[in-house]
Ligand SMILES: NC(=O)C1=CN([C@@H]2O[C@H](COP(=O)(O)OP(=O)(O)OC[C@H]3O[C@@H](n4cnc5c(N)ncnc54)[C@H](O)[C@@H]3O)[C@@H](O)[C@H]2O)C=CC1
């Protein structure tokens with residue numbers, strides 16, 4: 001018989017038995033031209049039931065939501081619900097409307113999809129993510145981002161059970177949205193550097209698999225940057241795949257850490273100080289430049305990649321003045337303060353002003 005010392009048992013327990021993680025991932029991912037036609041097969045494949053609440057925006061209902069309803073009308077009852085913003089009252093209203101629905105469908109941009117994701121989680125019903133733009137990596141993630149009193153919250157949710165992304169619709173969306181999606185993925189570079197920094201400084205656990213997938217996704221996107229053009233279905237395809245991959249990295253990590261570091265905290269701060277000026281991915285890209293500079297990395301390379309894709313690289317590019325950018329930098333560390341990043345390493349008002357002047361001068 002093998003006997004083990006108390007210390008060895010303790011070590012084994014810590015290393016093996018106490019380690020348990022439940023990763024939830026999407027099951028059906030359908031990306032391509034005119035794939036809405038596959039929605040009935042997806043619903044049947046996943047045995048989702050016969051009644052759904054379809055959450056969309058005013059614009060995106062016309063662009064895609066009505067088409068989804070039409071395609072499913074043969075075998076499913078689809079109740080439309082308009083969510084013009086992501087907020088707790090809208091989420092409550094949607095939950096009421098979904099009371100007797102078997103599943104949810106979110107058709108639109110990031111806010112609509114996050115709303116559907118939260119309702120799905122709160123009611124414990126499955127949901128299908130139908131992005132109309134490749135503007136953010138929440139299309140596949142198990143997180144939902146909501147602004148809350150005095151800060152920003154990244155809520156635990158279920159990942160979509162299916163993602164159905166029609167590249168024809170995504171390619172027709174304004175190029176600004178696609179470029180923002182690219183910037184959201186490019187920000188993975190600094191999100192990972194921040195995660196590794198938090199590991200070194202705070203002992204935070206890093207998932208090597210999630211970090212590697214997230215970084216690789218950003219690298220592939222940057223490698224393909226010359227192919228990313230307005231109104232191109234190939235571009236929509238490249239970016240949508242990257243967004244799904246980044247979302248999966250978040251699911252593996254069980255948090256948004258692999259795709260959200262200081263540059264995201266800066267983005268959330270900018271959204272509070274100058275609401276509606278920049279798209280989520282745009283401000284993340286702008287924040288990535290400063291974060292990469294502070295990490296001592298190739299910030300000029302990041303700026304060139306963002307420029308070549310058509311994403312903004314300075315606050316001015318999105319109508320935000322330098323003074324607001326400085327405030328956002330200083331506010332960043334107080335947004336979700338438990339997430340340690342490079343901005344927690346002694347950034348002062350003076351250094352923030354210098355950085356904004358130097359890195360955003362054109
Ligand atoms: N849960 C997660 O893991 C993540 C969540 N997010 C969240 O997602 C949100 C950002 O998503 P966005 O899509 O950038 O913003 P958004 O949802 O506000 O959409 C931006 C605009 O694009 C419009 N739009 C969408 N598709 C269109 C199309 N095909 N043609 C014309 N207009 C179209 C929308 O109607 C909206 O006016 C933020 O709330 C952010 O925090 C972002 C990344 C990850």
Ligand SMILES: O=C(CO)COP(=O)(O)O
Nearest residue numbers: 137145154256259260264
């Ligand atoms: O935007 C995200 C990843 O791209 C999610 O990040 P947050 O957790 O900061 O909302």
Ligand SMILES: [Zn+2]
Nearest residue numbers: 137184264284
């Ligand atoms: Zn993001």
